[in-house]
Amino acid sequence: MSAMDDGHYSGVTEGDALSAAEEAYLERRTVTAAEAEGDERAVEAALRPRTLDEVVGQERVREQLSLVLEAARGRGRAPDHVLLSGPPGLGKTTLAMIIAAEMSTPLRLTSGPAITHAGDLAAILSGLQEGDVLFVDEIHRMSRPAEEMLYVAMEDFRVDVVIGKGPGATAIPLEIPAFTLVGATTRAGLLPGPLRDRFGFTGHLEFYATADLERIVRRSARLLEVTLTDDGGAEIASRSRGTPRIANRLLRRVRDYAQVRADGVVTLPLARAALDLYEVDESGLDRLDRAVLDALCRRFGGGPVGASTLAVAVGEERETVEEVAEPFLVRSGLLARTPRGRVATAAAWTHLGLPVPADAAFGGGVDAPLFEED
Numbered sequence: 001m002s003a004m005d006d007g008h009y010s011g012v013t014e015g016d017a018l019s020a021a022e023e024a025y026l027e028r029r030t031v032t033a034a035e036a037e038g039d040e041r042a043v044e045a046a047l048r049p050r051t052l053d054e055v056v057g058q059e060r061v062r063e064q065l066s067l068v069l070e071a072a073r074g075r076g077r078a079p080d081h082v083l084l085s086g087p088p089g090l091g092k093t094t095l096a097m098i099i100a101a102e103m104s105t106p107l108r109l110t111s112g113p114a115i116t117h118a119g120d121l122a123a124i125l126s127g128l129q130e131g132d133v134l135f136v137d138e139i140h141r142m143s144r145p146a147e148e149m150l151y152v153a154m155e156d157f158r159v160d161v162v163i164g165k166g167p168g169a170t171a172i173p174l175e176i177p178a179f180t181l182v183g184a185t186t187r188a189g190l191l192p193g194p195l196r197d198r199f200g201f202t203g204h205l206e207f208y209a210t211a212d213l214e215r216i217v218r219r220s221a222r223l224l225e226v227t228l229t230d231d232g233g234a235e236i237a238s239r240s241r242g243t244p245r246i247a248n249r250l251l252r253r254v255r256d257y258a259q260v261r262a263d264g265v266v267t268l269p270l271a272r273a274a275l276d277l278y279e280v281d282e283s284g285l286d287r288l289d290r291a292v293l294d295a296l297c298r299r300f301g302g303g304p305v306g307a308s309t310l311a312v313a314v315g316e317e318r319e320t321v322e323e324v325a326e327p328f329l330v331r332s333g334l335l336a337r338t339p340r341g342r343v344a345t346a347a348a349w350t351h352l353g354l355p356v357p358a359d360a361a362f363g364g365g366v367d368a369p370l371f372e373e374d
Helices: 020-026 038-046 059-075 092-102 118-126 144-156 210-224 230-238 244-261 268-277 287-299 307-314 318-331 346-351
Strands: 082-085 107-111 133-137 158-163 170-175 180-185 201-204 335-338 341-344
Touching: 059 092, 059 201, 082 092, 092 107, 092 133, 092 180, 118 144, 118 158, 144 158, 210 230, 210 244, 230 244, 230 268, 244 268, 287 307, 287 318, 287 335, 287 341, 287 346, 307 318, 307 341, 318 335
Parallel strands: 082 180, 082 201, 107 133, 133 180
Antiparallel strands: 158 170, 335 341
């Protein structure tokens, strides 16, 4: 029985935590609108791998983590603290669950934003049992006093509880059982050095290759009892932005389309029709991505233009554009961030079916008018 099944959960997460901007936008996205229901969340949880052997992709991290866990089991001790970094949706929470399952120990979940005071962390740590795995999602968003308490807890398995205030305050050391902290972050650079150095193992998760995503889609289809052709699965994988979470969500939406408008079999033509309906194009761009590119090219001549102006042009918050749309557009080579602002690359013009300007190595060129400084 895995940690997911035996009820050892506390805290707030149901997958890798998203930023506030991502959460606000994803709630409005057509592709993910149906995800809010509890049964869909249960399905998403059921698709998670339960052991390291079931994990597809991330071979280097998987092999390294396997050695850490096997060595800890051989010594009969809790594994070293683990830090997992990488973009949302790549499996950091899943790996934390697997660590607990592989060590046959309970998993306690919380998140950095939920730990606003040192007392919050002290309450969590004092409730741990020997060998427990504590998962802190978005660990870089913890409060500074809690971080300082965590330093001592990770090294010495002790927390100092302060009683009273002012000159009469007394620090009482409280011993806590040996535990394993698994921290997850989408922004490893924001972690303080002293905290980052206390992790015995650090794994960075990369975006998945299309071939690995195809294997994930086929596995999920079997679990969901969806009849899926090879080319249908390849089409879903190719539009999943290198992210398993997105691949599984698109699969469920294509399944719905196949169930309602066809015979339930996900073929290549059906997958294309369903994904086109949900406004996910052949490159994985959704409505917001295309709106950003369209505004950048058509309204601002390819840029440079500031993020705030671009956000107003597409009717979204600046944080939404920066944290939801920009990372994938930059990684796809469609947008570049420069000191003067955002600029469209020649590939962006081509993707929109627009003629590429003669000076469009970076959109409108370095001498293009500046609409707003960042």
